[in-house]
Amino acid sequence: MHFSIISVVPELLESPLGHSVIRRARDWGLLEIECIDLRTFGLGAYRQVDDYPYGGGAGMVLMAEPLVNCIEALKSKRSYDLVIYLTPDGERFDQHMANRLSLQHNLMLICGHYKGIDQRVRDHWVNLEVSIGDYVLSGGEIAACALVDAVGRLIPGVLNDETSALSDSFQDGLLAPPVYTRPAEFQGLPVPDILLSGHQVRIEDWRHEQALQRTTERRPDILRD
Numbered sequence: 001m002h003f004s005i006i007s008v009v010p011e012l013l014e015s016p017l018g019h020s021v022i023r024r025a026r027d028w029g030l031l032e033i034e035c036i037d038l039r040t041f042g043l044g045a046y047r048q049v050d051d052y053p054y055g056g057g058a059g060m061v062l063m064a065e066p067l068v069n070c071i072e073a074l075k076s077k078r079s080y081d082l083v084i085y086l087t088p089d090g091e092r093f094d095q096h097m098a099n100r101l102s103l104q105h106n107l108m109l110i111c112g113h114y115k116g117i118d119q120r121v122r123d124h125w126v127n128l129e130v131s132i133g134d135y136v137l138s139g140g141e142i143a144a145c146a147l148v149d150a151v152g153r154l155i156p157g158v159l160n161d162e163t164s165a166l167s168d169s170f171q172d173g174l175l176a177p178p179v180y181t182r183p184a185e186f187q188g189l190p191v192p193d194i195l196l197s198g199h200q201v202r203i204e205d206w207r208h209e210q211a212l213q214r215t216t217e218r219r220p221d222i223l224r225d
């Protein structure tokens with residue numbers, strides 16, 4: 001799977017996508033991530049990428065021309081399944097969307113900054129607008145990293161049996177149950193007996209019970225779904 005990520009601050013993408021599970025996925029050739037500095041498509045001697053909004057108001061808007069030149073340059077090198085714009089007014093990202101996107105091959109992500117991007121690019125070059133939650137980030141980069149991480153780990157072969165996505169919160173519509181590791185007693189606090197019992201069937205029943213209880217208490221909204 002290939003991601004092309006357009007950003008005016010590509011440095012923000014490096015570390016979150018350069019370690020741990022995503023790093024391994026890249027090293028193994030299961031995941032390609034290409035970060036493009038929009039400024040290389042900037043206009044004039046100052047490589048301008050943003051300008052004042054028509055009609056006035058605070059903040060700058062990413063201009064259509066550098067962005068479209070960048071999008072078209074990328075499209076001339078590969079064919080994209082989707083061009084995604086990360087924006088707080090987009091469709092809410094969740095595990096279902098992550099599952100759906102993980103079936104695609106080539107995704108282009110556009111990170112907005114300042115007051116966003118020229119509406120004409122959204123209208124004519126973007127296929128999907130995505131938000132990662134109801135709060136405002138300074139730019140789309142952190143949202144892009146969240147999306148690439150959540151989608152990248154679902155690519156077959158990225159996770160192994162130990163890190164399997166099947167037991168993740170949300171993957172089966174439930175939050176994950178509590179987990180414990182050694183020692184069996186820490187500062188007088190014991191691990192639940194059942195987990196030390198060796199009865200795998202009863203342990204799985206207990207975990208399912210705990211997951212249900214946790215979901216009922218914390219996220220009754222996803223249980224109704």
Ligand code: 6GU
Binds near residue numbers: 086112138139
């Ligand atoms: Cl995708 N971008 C920005 N700037 N803020 C957000 C977001 C995206 N999702 C939630 N907040």
